[in-house]
Every structure is written in C-alpha cells, then in structure tokens.
Amino acid sequence: MKKITIVAGISVVLLATACKTKEFKMNAEQKESVSNKKEVVYQVFTRLFGNKNTTNKPWGTIEENGVGKFNDFTDTALQEIKDLGVTYVWYTGVPHHALIRDYSAIGISNDDPEVVKGRAGSPYAVKDYYNVNPDLAVNPANRLQEFEALIARTHKVGLKVIIDIVPNHIARKYEGKNNPVGVRDFGADDDVSVEYKRDNNFYYIPNTHFEVPDSDKPLNGENNPLIDGKFAESPAKWTGNGSRLAKPDRNDWYETIKVNYGIRLDGSKDFPELPAGFDTKSHQEHYAFWKGKDVPDSWDKFKDIALYWAAKGVDGFRFDMAEMVPYEFWSYMNSAIKTKNPDAFLLAEVYNPKEYRNYIHLGKMDYLYDKVETYDKLKEIIQGKSLPDGLSDIQSGMADIEHHMLHFLDNHDEQRLASPEFAGTPQKGKPLMVVSTTISTSPTMVYFGQEVGEAGNENAGFGTHSRTSIFDYIGVSNHQRWMNGGKFDGGQLTQDEKDLRDFYKRILNFSLNSSALMGKYQEIQTINRKTTQDYDPGIYAFTRWSDTQKLIVITNFSGATTSNFELKIPTDVIQKWNLKDGNYTLTDQLYHKNSVQLQVLNGEGKAQITIAPSESFIYQL
Structure with missing residues (x-):
C-alpha cells in the first residue's frame, strides 16, 4: 500500500456540532447499562507495579530483578491513580499461577x-483459583489476607477492583489446595479413558503420554532438577489453544490445558441452549432460565470461582479469551454474578466482530475489547497505513453496541503505544488517546506506564521487545521514575514525561465529568473532506452532545505539520443544537488556554481552526 503522509498529531474537541451520518441509538437493554458518566479502567500488572529494582537482568530472579507486592499499592499510590481520572483498577495476574520459585515450605509444589x-x-496459567500469587505477598503464607487488605484499601479511596478469570484453560499442573469445603478439584472426577465426556473438565488423548514441546531452552539453559525433557501427564490432555497433540508445538499454549464446557468433538453443543428471543432478556431472566438446569461440571466450577471472589469484594472480572468458551456458559455465569452484584463490571476478551452481539446480548457481557475495529484502525492511521475516514464507518457499524466496546491503546498483550513499533513517540500517541477516549460512551482503559510514555524497551528474557513482559521479573523504567522510590509523586520524571501524565490526567478527568461523552455522536468528517479547503487527509472530526453540553472533536494525526482550515459544521447539527445565526465562543476545556469563534450564518456553522502537531484541545460552546 502507498504510504500516506499525514499532518501533525493533534486533537481538538470543540463544544458544539454534528454531521450527516448515523447517530448512536441505544435499545432498552443498553440504556439500562449506561451509567451517567464514563468509566476508566487502569490496568496494572500487579507483579511489576511496585518493583523499585532497576537491574533488569534478562531472565533475572526475584533476588536479582525484584518484584512488586500488594503492599506497594499504598494509600498514596491508590489516591494518585484515582486522581489520574480512574474508576476501576484491574489487578492483572492476581490468581495463583504457575511460576519458577520454591514455595514448598508453605505447601506449594514446584x-x-x-x-x-x-x-x-x-x-494466564492459573494453578489455584482459590488463592493468589505468592510472589505478591510480603508473607507468602498470608498472601490471601494481604490481597484482601488491598481490596479494602482500593475501596477506601473510592476505586473499584477487577481481577482476571481465565475459564478457557488452566495451568498444566493445577492443584486446588485451597478449595472451599465441598469443591472438587478440576479433573478429579473425570473419566480419562475417553477423549470427551460432557462432565469431564478436560479433553483427553487416551492411552498417550504428554510430551514436552521442542522449544527454547527453559530458563535460558539454567540448571534445574525438574528440567529433564519430561513432564508427567498421562493420559495427555488437549492444550489450552485447542491443540489435540500429545506433544504440542512450541507456539501452542503448551503451559495450559483446555477446559471442556460441553462442546463435543464435532463442535456441537451438549447442554441446554437459550430459547429464541433471549438476546433481549435481562440478566434476571437469564438467571431464571438456568435455575435447575443440568449443565456441564466445568460451568459450576467456574461460577463458584467467580462468586467466591465477588464475595471477597471484587467488583468485576476481565475474562480471558472469552470467545473460546460458549456464550451459553457466559449467560449462566454472568447472570449468577449479576444476581449477587447487579453493578459488577464484566469485561471480555473477544476478537471476532461477528460474535460481538452474541457475547453481549446472549452472554450478558458488559464490555468487550474494541481491538480489531477501533484499536487496529488507530494503529494503522498513526503508522501512515490508513486514513482516518474509516473511523466513521466503524462507529456507524457498531452504533447499536458502541457502549459495550471498551477502548484501549495499551495493554499487557499489545505493543506499547509509545514504542517504535506502534506510535513511535508518546506525543504521537496523544491524538489516538483523545479519539479513543471521546468517540463513544464506552469505558476507556489505560495500562500502567502508558501515561508516562513507557515504551517496553527492556530485554526481559522470555518477554518480547516493545511489550512489557508478563513472564519475567522486570522493572518498568518510566513507571519507576513516576513511582520515585515509593513516593508516587513523579519526582524522577523528565519534564516531557510530567507533561504527558498531565495530558492523560486532563483527558481522563474530562471524560469522567462530560455529559456529552455519554450522549450522541455524529461525525463531520465527510462534509469537511469533500468541501473544506486545506482540510488535510490526516484530520478527523466528529461531534458529541447532550442536553447540557455540545462538543466538536478534531484530531490531527500528523506528527509533523500544523494545519489551518475553516471547519464546517453542517446544517443538521446546527438545527439539532438549536443554534441561531450569530457568533459563539468555543473554549478549550483541556488546557483552558485557547478559544475560537463559531460563526453560524444561514443555518451553517464555520470555525477557523489552527491545529499543531500532536496537540489536543477540547472546546466547549
């Protein structure tokens, strides 16, 4: 594809205007789920957040590279997170997962x-769902109590808690040593003589031993008594990504086992299915439907796990690879969660747009990742591979579910926004952040370190360059400068990093308090691209409004060029806003340093715009 050069990455949000495209319209179910303000999720990789060690030796041990603890989330740290403009903290990596450290003294096998x-x-290779990662505790024997204290501290500052649940797969060596009374372990009652049985927790390869995959040297070639080319598993089980090989490929999720949800070998469903019309039913009606139904054993196991954590005060869950589990199960579990806590925040990792509505309406998910639509498009735009015009088509195509599509630019799976492999610089990421945050009513998610320009440059060992490693003990350099030895005051940040964090604080807090961002959307891109002179191909414009607030968002995705043009506000927008001919002042709400004049003449609006590289404004009428 021909490379596209676009103008300086700038974003402008102007209070007042809309265009001649579809507006968001919500059905009754969506209206029930829409709060009166935006939500903001701050994802932290719990193991890395509080680590002050800067050694960063590839494949380093805890003793060499350090590790963060639950206790590192002090009252001060949590207050700073809240003040950034956050409503939920997603503590990633909390459930006890397989790791290489000797905790046998407290009854954990190696x-x-x-x-x-x-x-x-x-x-995402969970070893025990009823306890937490011992690495995260000052006293590993009391790790659960330390996490419960973190839940309480988080709530005390007015934040809510999300943790992961990974229903599709579990660790190869799962050991439920902390199961509540009456809870049977995964696989304990399985018939291992057959490949599939509805109430088996796993799929088996009968009469066959598991074989270790041909992969890179474990622990980078370090000596370890357990590294012997063998792992005792007989019969072998299917691997987490669905591989049916007794010897998984090195690229398979070989550290995990696939959980059986009653999907037969031919893909058919071995459980009750939802009746027609249940896509419009409430969670209460879904819950009533499942009451007394005979469902696969794995369904009950994971429902019990979710309710266990909800009872401890966890406010929501992020469900890993949710589309690999049937949406009927999600209806069963999510309706049970919502029955206990109607306000629970349920976020799912789903990447197939054809299945979005099934997982939202039938699976009763609150939110899905908007990855393959908005995220991927924004990444293409900033890399010069695409023009921003396509954002309008995405928003139009998802108008009925836009509130459910969580927006993000950074998370543990993706390349860091500031990395050379993505935006290239933190500044070039700013216009993406403005669009991602303001274009819909959906929640916004930020990954820790994103707000200070973390680029994921470290060579951690197993982890991949440009992504902050989730497999290694490592320090996150930009974040550590903000943490400043536990003061959490940004004392070691450069001025550019301080300015960047200030930008994030401004845009996120604005989003929390803006009624327009929970209102209507209409793009004004099309009319300006067709009729406005000097309207650069890298500019994108849209409007948001409520009864009390009217916004125009203008973004310049170019990182090099200042653009000057006369923005047109189409007649239908002027009519919807009940604006009469005359002059109106549009005042910047992001930095409060800039105003422009909106002239309405013969029912059409015009405003002279100067937009600089990677700059953002929010104007209010």
Missing part, C-alpha cells in the same frame, strides 16, 4: 520449567 513460560510465569 512447577516444571518445561511447562512454564518465563521464570515468573504466565498469569
């Missing part, structure tokens, strides 16, 4: 490095 990724282990 994990085989040949079925663990990295030294610190993948947070």
